[in-house]
Amino acid sequence: MIRLDDQPWLKASATRAVMAALEAAGGPGCARFVGGCVRNALIGAPVADIDIATTLKxxxxxxxxxAAGLKSVPTGIAHGTVTAVSERQPFEITTLRRDVSTDGRNATVAFTDDWAEDAARRDFRLNALYADGEGRVFDPTGEGVADAAAGRIVFVGDPETRIREDYLRILRFFRFFAWYGRGEPDEAALKACRELAPGMTRLSAERVSKELMTLLAAPDPLVAMAAMTDAGVLAQILPEAANGPLFEAAVGLSADPVIRLMTLFPTDERLVREASARLRFSNATRDRLAAAAAAAPAVRLTMSDPEVRAAVYRHGARTVADAVYRRWAESPEGADAAQRLLALAESWRRPSMPVGGRELARLGVEPGPETGRLLKAFEDGWIADDFPSEGHAERLAALVRP
Incomplete structure (x- = not known):
């Protein structure tokens, strides 16, 4: 039998406390680690979340x-999930389940004590892996361990059946391939994804955008994105997207999923905002995408230092950097210029406007539209002259009394 060796999380006191609590109630073998923690431990990938399956209701x-003195949070008790908190670490514990009915988005489940039934309702064979408290691995499908080792993302059982249970599994297929897949994607899975892609319209935008952003954060999502495009899945969720050389170049330049996403869009602020609203991207992501689209015309790899500072002043360092990455993706040979612009945008500190309404009042200007016009004229000249630190009073007086 395969065992998980040298896994700090498996031996940690917080983990052992949770397993001991469950076994005190249900006896030895009533609880096993499941899914990502087992998969990642087998392939030597980092383990972030520790999920546990149990025969306990x-x-x-x-x-x-x-009873063990730990904190219990009923995070999804109707679907069998309780979160235990041990030494400030959460452990998601879910009762073994089988699907009674599904609508492609939500499932009605019944609890079971059959580990094979629980495995049969999971998405991919490499996720249907379990390990007991001693690290002994259980592989009910008989293929999960081999899939994890080979980088195969294969549905448990019939792909169409698994997808019809939850259409989000289409995106999960491509997301897991981006992170763990090697070689070519499974043909049966691709066929099912292609044929059932229209069913994703019933999914919530939040679930879709979360999967997309996680996929884009993979070290190398190119093969997964190409397959998703060929299967018509990308067009289903993001019809504005153009997956081509610009995206491919961006993947090699930055691991930031927002920068990669940005290069799928044209530089059209209205279109970006509409797509962001439809997919309900986070406010931060939406604002970055829109700001970069708006700033793109003002950013070139040939910019002088004063022009870079002017762009940073008007648009912000993050926005200028995003736009520079886009220009770099458009012109990969401009690496030296792009790196210079990025370094300057990051290091320069935007100064505050050195004059305001108070200074104009001293010059006899009454508050009103004229104040705004004069301050705007002063600011434009100050930016054009590369933010001089002296002579502000004289400049302002010259505008008031030409």
Whole structure:
């Protein structure tokens, strides 16, 4: 039997406390680690979240956690999930389940004590892996361990059946391939994704955007994105996107998923905002995309230092950097110029406007539209002259009394 060796999380006191609490209520073997923590431990990838499956019913899990003096949070108790908090670390614990009915978005489940039934309702074979408290690995499908080692993303059972249970699994297929896949994507899975892609319209925008952003954050999402494009899935969720050389270049320049996403769009602020609203991107992502689209005409790799400072003053350092990455992706031979612009945008500190309404009042200008016009004229000249630190009073007086 395969065992997980040298896994700090497996031996950690916080983990052992949770497993001991469950086994005190349900006996040895009632709880096993499941999914990503087992998969990642097998392939030597970092383990972030520790999920546990158990034969205990949710109410029994809750009582067992509390009886051990740990915090229990009923995060999804109707679907069998309780979160235990041990030494400030969350552990998501879910009762073994089988699907009773699904609508492609939500499932009605029944609890079971059959590990094979629980595995049969999971998405991919490499995610249907379990390990007990001693690290012994259980592979109910018989292929999960081999898939993890080979970088194969294969649905459990029939791909169409798994997708019809939850159409988000289409995006999950490409996301898992981006992170863990090697070689060519599974043909049966691609066929099912292509044929069932229209079903994604019933998914919530938040679920779709989360999967897309996680995919784009993969070290190298190019093969997954190409396959997703060929299958018509990208067009289904983001019809504005153009997956081509610009995106391919951006992947090699930055690991930032927002920069990569930016290069899928044309530099059209209105279009970007409409797409962001439809997919309900986070406010931060939406604003970055829109700002970069708006600033793009003002950013060139041939900019002088004063022009860079002017752009940073008007648009912000983050926005200028995003626009520079786009220009760099458009002209990969401009690496030296792009790196110079990025360094300057990051290091320069935007100064505050050195004059305001108070200074104009001293010159006899009454508050009103004229104040705004004069301050705007002063600011434009100050920027054009590369933010001089002296002579502000004289410049302002010259505008008031030409």
């Amino acid at each position: 949710p109410e029994e899990t809750d009582r067992a956690i509390r």
